[in-house]
Amino acid sequence: MSENNKIIIGCLESIALPELGIDDLQVRVDTGAKTSSLHVDNITKVVKSGKRCVSFDIHPDSHNVERIVNCTAAISDIRKVKSSNGTTEQRYVIRTPVVLGSEKWSIEITLTDRSDMSYLMLFGREAIGSKFLVDPSQVFLGVKE
DSSP states (O other): OOOTEEEEEESEEEEEGGGGTTTEEEEOOOTTOOOOEEEEEEEEEEETTTTTEEEEEEOOOOOTOOEEEEEEEEEEEEHHHHHHTTEEEEEEEEEEEEOOOOOEEEEEEEEEEOTTSSSEEEEEEHHHHHEEEEETOOOOOSOOO
């Protein structure tokens, strides 16, 4: 913990997305990305209990691609997002709780195809918020001992 009560995290962290059934997902902490983004497959727009939702598949364990978690989440927004390669795409946005260490709060996540990236999720500035400071020379500082 730093002197201003912010928790120091590294450039890689392990998070949980409990409402999506994910309890240990390695993420790349990216202060250059405004919104967090998650790699998903088979995105389908659905209506559940009268609400606009998206259904999608996640492979939460990059070492076991056979494991697939099917999720459904309410659509929070649909936004145009410029990716790291400069292309702009329209993405569904969901809002879901995230757990990092002993902290739990709600974040927005855009859903996209990150299959060509090393990490399934980017943890962006809005998720980092005012809770954390990032030490890019460290990894997994937020993990509970």
